[in-house]
Amino acid sequence: MLPYLVTLDAAQLQAEGIEGFAWGYADRVRFHELDALAHVNNNAFLRWFETARVLYMQDYGVSGFSRGPDDPQLVVRRQVADYLSPMFHDESYIVTARTRLVKPSSFVMEYAVHSGGTLRATGEAVMVSLEQDGRTRRPHKPEAVGAMVERDEAKLQE
Amino acid sequence: MLPYLVTLDAAQLQAEGIEGFAWGYADRVRFHELDALAHVNNNAFLRWFETARVLYMQDYGVSGFSRGPDDPQLVVRRQVADYLSPMFHDESYIVTARTRLVKPSSFVMEYAVHSGGTLRATGEAVMVSLEQDGRTRRPHKPEAVGAMVERDEAKLQE
């Protein structure tokens, strides 16, 4: 099968003129993401951040999303989006994601949407790591913390 | 036709145990709002805030959404959501909205989701009022500012 929704690494992002991120994916605006003003709807950006977040967490080893004891359940505690410039049908874009801060059982991610050489939106999410009971806090997997620090230069906070 | 998605006023909200808001609407979680964990998806809350925002702006006279010269075009500049407690299929809830701060061509709204006596999520949006060109700032209609101040006790900032 053709590779799609493929991850872009730091070098590939730099080749696209994007600095400061080590993880991204490229895509194109679809008709169902437009609202009645024919702009990309505000919530579509948050679905892009969600898509990025899930793939990023698989890629960095945060969770295999198994729902079994080997994996945490990850919940969004807070979400922020800043809309800088409208987007339209068929525009190509790159969503980038990185972790800025890692605490024992939570972390803070940052997102950005790049298109045509300009930043269209940025976002942030506070993620909490829980046991499969959906209540008890669960520490991160060491390899995930390692990848966040090494690839993203995430700051550790005890 | 039966009245649906009706607006709740301050007195009706108080009867439901909700203080501090003069505008709300009641609804019930639908199947398509659930994600793979069978929780209401984070982005569904933002669609509820959007539904509240559009109805509130019609109700307070901010815009008739005509796309003609009598109405501003309203864009979201920033959106925040805090997720306090998960929600599930078929739960009834009330979304409330109010304006906290009014500037000459922007305003800040606050949202909350109430269900079963607890607060499930809160949100905030920074709204910008533009001419129909989508670029030039446009002052608010005086009656909208009046309603925000009178009904919501919004703070005015020159």
Next chain:
Amino acid sequence: MLPYLVTLDAAQLQAEGIEGFAWGYADRVRFHELDALAHVNNNAFLRWFETARVLYMQDYGVSGFSRGPDDPQLVVRRQVADYLSPMFHDESYIVTARTRLVKPSSFVMEYAVHSGGTLRATGEAVMVSLEQDGRTRRPHKPEAVGAMVERDEAKLQE
């Protein structure tokens, strides 16, 4: 809590001028259901049919959606929608649903969207009843078949 997304029965539907259906719910078009032409998007109608289907199946005793051995898993095998007249923001409407045909482990439902005295869309879904393994056919609960026949005059086919 205020009753919302409430079921309408045959008498309530007749009072709204709707004949031939014993089950419905009323709602109002939301902003996020519009597409770039400012019409209700085609797929929004199918989400309404889905909302109707899930509530109907709970109401008629087809499934409690428990994911336990007491309940079937219900899957859509085929879906059809006919679009008769466009819909716009804020329009009130009633979605009606009924079962036309019941086979041992499947059934055929019909849907309609009514607004302002006209039929806006109709739909059909072929539903299959499975065990929780998602593969083995499972016969319907007798009370569900009884309700489909009695309330909807569904035709039985061995």
Next chain:
Amino acid sequence: MLPYLVTLDAAQLQAEGIEGFAWGYADRVRFHELDALAHVNNNAFLRWFETARVLYMQDYGVSGFSRGPDDPQLVVRRQVADYLSPMFHDESYIVTARTRLVKPSSFVMEYAVHSGGTLRATGEAVMVSLEQDGRTRRPHKPEAVGAMVERDEAKLQE
């Protein structure tokens, strides 16, 4: 910018083992397309068909979606989907589209979703070509009809 959501032609589809279609695109299941059973929701398939339809119509010259007098307004009159096999998170797939039948101001399209060597779903849409008034029937552009006949072997019906 990296090419994404790129169109696949007959030769590329054949290389993926797909016969009988001259147009497709490849993608991957996203988290927000899953429902509470962790399957791809039925309506997500219809959004894929919509994405295919819009890109196909641009590609075949049916419409430039300008909303000006040079372009028709295209509306869906009827939609059908058959669900053959469930799909899950992260699966790669190809959506294919073709026109089967062309009438003076309407045409019938067929869709299919291919993944891992099996057909997961098929669909059909009856499209109507209107003037920008949204009411008057409008004949197709000759080059669009030519492309449908040549590339898809669509049947013409006066």
